[in-house]
Structure formats: C-alpha cells, structure tokens
Amino acid sequence: MDSLTDVLDGRWASLRRDIRAQVADEKFRDPVGLGVEEHRAQVLEQLHELAATGRPRLGFPEASGGNGDIGGSIISFELLGLGDLSLMVKAGVQWGLFGGAVELLGTREHHERYLRAIMDLELPGCFAMTESGHGSDVQHLRTTATYDPATREFVVSTPDVAARKDYIGNAARDGRLAVVFAQLVTAGERRGVHAFLVPIRDESGAPMPGVRIEDCGPKAGLNGVDNGRLRFDEVRIPRTALLNRYGDVAEDGTYASPIESDGRRFFTMLGTLVRGRVSVAGSAGSATKRALTIAVRYGERRRQFHRPGERDEVVVLDYLAHQRKLLPALATTYALHFAQEELVATLDELQSGTGEVDEVRQRELESRAAGLKAVTTWHATSTIQAAREACGGAGYLAENILPGLKADTDVFTTFEGDNTVLMQLVAKGLLTSYKDHFEDLSPLATARFVAEQFMGAVIERTAARKVVERIIDAGPGRDDDDALFDRAWQCKLFEDREEHVLDGVARRLRQATPENAFDLFNASQDHVLRAGRVHVDRLVLEAFVAAVDRCEDGETKDLLNRLCDLYALANIEADRAWFLEHGRLTSARSKAVVAAVNELCAELRPHARKLVDAFAVPEQFLAAPIIAD
Incomplete structure (x- = not known):
C-alpha cells in the first residue's frame, strides 16, 4: 500500500482496508436514477448486509455481544461516507443514535432486552429528539412524559404541532421503537428532558395506538433515509421504558438521580451522545x-x-x-x-x-x-x-x-x-x-x-x-x-x-x-x-x-x-x-x-x-x- 495511504489510515489501518473492500461490493452500489421508494428499499437492504457482517457490533459493549471498539465504530461510519450517504445516515440512526442512546442512557435491563436485537437489525429504531419548534434548544423541548403512579406508566403527549418530533430518520417507514426525548413530569414537578423508549409500530408495520406518523417526503438529498414526523396522543408506556442511567422514577413517583442538578444532568446526558x-x-x-x-x-x-x-x-x-x-x-x-x-x-x-x-x-x-x-x-x-x-x-x-x-x-x-x-x-x-x-x-x-x-x-x-x-x-x-x-x-x-x-x-x-x-x-x-x-x-x-x-x-x-x-x-x-x-x-x-x-x-x-x-x-x-x- 502507498506510504501516504498508510499515514492517513493510521491506528485503524486494518479496519479501514477491510471496510473499503467490503463497500466496494456491488451490493453497495450508488443510487443514481432511483426513485425515492426504490432508494429507501435499497438502503434498507444494504443495512441488512451491514448487519450480517457483524461490524455494527464494533462500538457496543462486550457484555452485550459487542466488540467494545468505540474508535473502530466511528471509523466504520466515516468510511460509509465514501459511498451512498443515505446508507451512512441510516446506519448512524440505527446503531449510532438509537442504539447508542439505549446503551449510554439505559441500564442493564435495557441492554439485555434490546441491544442484541438493535445490533442485528431485528429491531429497527429511531432517535426522536428534534421538534418542529425546538431544534438546537433541546433543553426546552415541549413533548411531555408524565408519570401516573396508579398504573405505573408514563403518559407521552405532544401538546401541539410545534412539539411534534420532526425530521426523524427511520420514522416514516422502517422504525418500530423510538428513543423519545421529553420533559419528565412526576408528582407535579418537571425534572427536565429525559429519554424514553416508545413503540411506534407493531411487527406488521402499523402505527401503535396513539402514535401518529407522517412522511417528511422527498428532500434535496438523502432520499434513501425515511425521515418522518411523530406525534403522541397520550401514549402509555411502562415505568421501565425510561432510560434511567441518570434519573429514575420509583413506583410511587419519587424521582432520584445520581446528579442532583437538573442542568448538570441534562448536559451530562447530551455529552454521552457525542x-x-x-x-x-x-x-x-x-x-x-x-x-x-x-x-x-x-x-x-x-x-x-x-x-x-x-x-x-x-x-x-x-x-x-x-x-x-x-x-x-x-x-x-x-x-x-x-x-x-x-x-x-x-x-x-x-x-x-x-x-x-x-x-x-x-x-x-x-x-x-x-x-x-x-x-x-x-x-x-x-x-x-x-x-x-x-x-x-x-x-x-x-x-x-x-x-x-x-x-x-x-x-x-x-x-x-x-x-x-x-x-x-x-x-x-x-x-x-x-x-x-x-x-x-x-x-x-x-x-x-x-x-x-x-x-x-x-x-x-x-x-x-x-x-x-x-x-x-x-x-x-x-x-x-x-x-x-x-x-x-x-x-x-x-x-x-x-x-x-x-x-x-x-x-x-x-x-x-x-x-x-x-x-x-x-x-x-x-x-x-x-x-x-x-x-x-x-x-x-x-x-x-x-x-x-x-x-x-x-x-x-x-x-x-x-x-x-x-x-x-x-x-x-x-x-x-x-x-x-x-x-x-x-x-x-x-x-x-x-x-x-x-x-x-x-x-x-x-x-x-x-x-x-x-x-x-x-x-x-x-x-x-x-x-x-
């Protein structure tokens, strides 16, 4: 190999060579001339090809069946950028954002229940943070998750159209479970933005009760990614659906966190998703x-x-x-x-x-x-x-x-x-x-x-x-x-x-x-x-x-x-x-x-x-x- 390439490949040279060889396969062809639906279908097919290689396991913890190679996982996403960027983005949503949130914001119960299915693409999901009215200002998102101690459930609600989750990759067509960022409310008190696991489709692909899904439609680019909008009409999820590494709610509604300050907790949570x-x-x-x-x-x-x-x-x-x-x-x-x-x-x-x-x-x-x-x-x-x-x-x-x-x-x-x-x-x-x-x-x-x-x-x-x-x-x-x-x-x-x-x-x-x-x-x-x-x-x-x-x-x-x-x-x-x-x-x-x-x-x-x-x-x-x- 050229010495200049060796310098560029650096520490993960072997992995870079392997991924370049893999994506050179005809299965990862460019989408030139494809319509939106054909492009989406091709990207999903390619995503399954990636899952079959086991490479999406790179960044996940060994205890959950991953390889524990975080740097290698970043390199793999980087090299997907050499080809169809829709594939890179959809892979990033599935394994980087969705899977990463479950790993980094969840606890052992969530890891044991979900991570293997996420890594193998048996459970397609999405990362629902951005709202139509709040993009960069995540701290003031308006979707709420209110705890009901009588049923031991959270009630997830979209108060108005400005609070709908917008531009969400995997939402319009393929996602079944969403990591939803919402204001946690318990015992009449807001405790800031937390992440919740909310089913959005059943196994047949039909929207879950109370979940409204819209397709964002054709975009200027990345049309192989099925971006969609989500709204929640008092959707009930179990108490354990809260990704509770940094904050938890007991059965009686009592809130507890290892980080006392709401502000510091919020920035710590976001920092894990870097x-x-x-x-x-x-x-x-x-x-x-x-x-x-x-x-x-x-x-x-x-x-x-x-x-x-x-x-x-x-x-x-x-x-x-x-x-x-x-x-x-x-x-x-x-x-x-x-x-x-x-x-x-x-x-x-x-x-x-x-x-x-x-x-x-x-x-x-x-x-x-x-x-x-x-x-x-x-x-x-x-x-x-x-x-x-x-x-x-x-x-x-x-x-x-x-x-x-x-x-x-x-x-x-x-x-x-x-x-x-x-x-x-x-x-x-x-x-x-x-x-x-x-x-x-x-x-x-x-x-x-x-x-x-x-x-x-x-x-x-x-x-x-x-x-x-x-x-x-x-x-x-x-x-x-x-x-x-x-x-x-x-x-x-x-x-x-x-x-x-x-x-x-x-x-x-x-x-x-x-x-x-x-x-x-x-x-x-x-x-x-x-x-x-x-x-x-x-x-x-x-x-x-x-x-x-x-x-x-x-x-x-x-x-x-x-x-x-x-x-x-x-x-x-x-x-x-x-x-x-x-x-x-x-x-x-x-x-x-x-x-x-x-x-x-x-x-x-x-x-x-x-x-x-x-x-x-x-x-x-x-x-x-x-x-x-």
Whole structure:
C-alpha cells in the first residue's frame, strides 16, 4: 500500500482496508436514477448486509455481544461516507443514535432486552429528539412524559404541532421503537428532558395506538433515509421504558438521580451522545475526499486552450486558477483528516475506559467534537461546490456523482447540531475543563463565565500540542522573507490570533449586567463565533503538524510538510484582513502570503493525483463517466 495511504489510515489501518473492500461490493452500489421508494428499499437492504457482517457490533459493549471498539465504530461510519450517504445516515440512526442512546442512557435491563436485537437489525429504531419548534434548544423541548403512579406508566403527549418530533430518520417507514426525548413530569414537578423508549409500530408495520406518523417526503438529498414526523396522543408506556442511567422514577413517583442538578444532568446526558457529531464530521470528510478525487482526476485529463506555438491544449489543472480551486481545499482536507483521527483516538480512550470519567477531558472532547463537526461540514459544502465548478457543466450531471454529493452533504451543516450554534458552544465552553460545571446558560451566567475563563486561558496539553511547543521552542523566531515557511512562525501566528480574539471577547462580556446581558451577548455573537473558529483552526493545524512529525518515510514527510504549509498559509491568506487590522502582518508580508500560496500550488501540482489517490476511495464510487478510462 502507498506510504501516504498508510499515514492517513493510521491506528485503524486494518479496519479501514477491510471496510473499503467490503463497500466496494456491488451490493453497495450508488443510487443514481432511483426513485425515492426504490432508494429507501435499497438502503434498507444494504443495512441488512451491514448487519450480517457483524461490524455494527464494533462500538457496543462486550457484555452485550459487542466488540467494545468505540474508535473502530466511528471509523466504520466515516468510511460509509465514501459511498451512498443515505446508507451512512441510516446506519448512524440505527446503531449510532438509537442504539447508542439505549446503551449510554439505559441500564442493564435495557441492554439485555434490546441491544442484541438493535445490533442485528431485528429491531429497527429511531432517535426522536428534534421538534418542529425546538431544534438546537433541546433543553426546552415541549413533548411531555408524565408519570401516573396508579398504573405505573408514563403518559407521552405532544401538546401541539410545534412539539411534534420532526425530521426523524427511520420514522416514516422502517422504525418500530423510538428513543423519545421529553420533559419528565412526576408528582407535579418537571425534572427536565429525559429519554424514553416508545413503540411506534407493531411487527406488521402499523402505527401503535396513539402514535401518529407522517412522511417528511422527498428532500434535496438523502432520499434513501425515511425521515418522518411523530406525534403522541397520550401514549402509555411502562415505568421501565425510561432510560434511567441518570434519573429514575420509583413506583410511587419519587424521582432520584445520581446528579442532583437538573442542568448538570441534562448536559451530562447530551455529552454521552457525542459520537454522533464525531461520526458526521468523519463522513463529511469522506464525501469531500470523493469529490476531490473526481475533480483532480478530471482536471488532469480535461484540456482547454493552447500555449502559443504548442499543438496540444493545456491540461486545466496546470492553470493557477484551477489549482487554487482545488489544492488549498485538498490541503485542508488532509488537515481535517488528522484532526479527526486525533479526536477519534481521544473519544475511544475516554469512552472505552471502565474507571471514573475524567470530566475535564470529557468537556474538552465535547467542545472539540462540536467545533470539528462545524468546520468539517462547512468545508465539505464549499469544497464539493468547488469540485463541481472545477468539472464545468459535466460536473452538473447526476451520473458524474458530484450533484448527489452536494445535495446529500448540504444538511450536514445543520444536523447533529446547527453549525452556528455549535461554534458558539465551542466559544462558551472552550475552557470548561477549568471550572467544574456551569448549570445555567442564561446570558448573564454565560457572559460572566466566558469572561472569567478566557482571561485565565490555558491551552490544553494534547500530544499534538506538545509537538508544537517543541517546534516553537526550537524555532529561530525569524522575521525574514522565509519566515512564511517556518513552522514555528505559523504556529505562533495561529496561537496569537486565538489569544487576541479570546481576550477581546472577554473584555466585551465582562460588561454584562442582569439588565443588559442578553443584548450584550447577542451583540457579541460575531466575536464569539470568531473565537470558536480560530480556536478550531489552531487545533487543526497542530494535528497536521503532529502527523507530519510522526511520519517516518522521508519522501512522504516532505510532501506532507509542503501540504501543511499550504494549509497554514491559505488559512492566513483567507484571514488577511484580520491580521492586517491587528498589526500581525505588514502589507508587504500579506502580499508575500498570496505569492507563497501560488508558489505552493505550483509545487504541489505534480503530486495532486498522488494526494487524492492516497484517500483510497473504492473505484466503484468513482465511476463517473468524466474520469472513465
């Protein structure tokens, strides 16, 4: 195998090879030309094929018949993103969201009763959190589950149309059991959002009494996923249907929880479900790799216009404008890949342990997962569009794959957390590891917390960070024309930008009072979002730097080193206005950055095909006529 692919495959190389070989089978063909119902049927058939391999067991606990390989399970979802993204999403709903909620929010009784059937796809299910009127604001969902001590049941109700569960994968056609998030009410008191197991269909496929199911209908993409809407008309479920790891109700209606605070309990529950965001980021990265592979291959064969005195037309990838469309995006894709790999390893370490959870590292993981999900899915959207444009009119034909990728990935920016909201969460929670918990997300509490924490910022000591610190410590601190390619200079510039932005946010939010807190935070949102973004940019650069550092093959290391330069300098170029406004770049140095990006594009142009081939996308998923031999 190519050494570049070896570097990309990393710790789970063997699993990656196995899954690529598996999905290259004709059974996992693309859905080009299929109608909605045909597509849904094909995806369900493919889902059963996946279940038969036993691979969905990867992330589940060994005690329930799983393999206990959480990182491997994330990798498997990531690689499904190389093919039909409807299959990836439906698999994610069944085994990631539905099965993950039963595992992580339930207790032994739920595990013993449901997990094997979920893993084997004998029990198709769905994850019913989002409501028509409440998406990101999960804490204020309006579906209720009211305990009736006389019958020892919960009564699940949808008070109005705004409280219906919306966009729920597996609900419109195939799901039989739903994990429903609702406000738990017992003894006349609300105890916050909890998760309940609610049957929505019987074994014949008919809706259960009191459950109303609607089909969301055709979407812009992902039409192999049967998204639906659910409403509950006083549906009764047994007391044991409450997933009670973090909160339970006794037969007499008494509520008990190992976590006293309702707010802290809520965020702890949501934190356990972080795997979904990590999986979405990885799948978006896979789709981006597929699009870039098609666009680069096409760019190497498509010819336009003549050089004076030459007979053959010029290959379009030899034009600087074309290189600028694709090569900085390719560098960023590599950077995000290494950041994702680091995130998956951290998640695997934290959630595979049997001891007490390290809450500081868990908060850091949640923040990083939110930020990378946002940045990776935004990058997918922009890069797939650039790849489509780079293929001209041919790229608009469905047979050439790119339109389907564009449609299917578009929603990634708003599911598993709206990206704008996630980036605010990154900024708000950047340093929650240095404060035990904050339970109240009121504007004043948020403003004061963020201000206090930003001013005492301590950069977390990840393995990648230690590599960067060593490079910075050994750096010459140069300021000459060659400094642009000095890794220490690049890392310090990213670090300095983050510290400056965070300091500015803190100064603004310190002015918060009970009277002006909401308006002040609202007026600072652009600043808050920038703080989250530059924080993630630093983390991504550090992950890339660490990947280059551990590369052992000299030729591969040199190539990755130049690609890392392109990622860093293209990022600086895109934010030149900030660097100029804040005196971090002179006008001459700013112009030099642009020239350096051009220079790197020309230098990397001969390696473009090698760089995309290293993604090892199965040829079945590159069967676009525009690149056919």
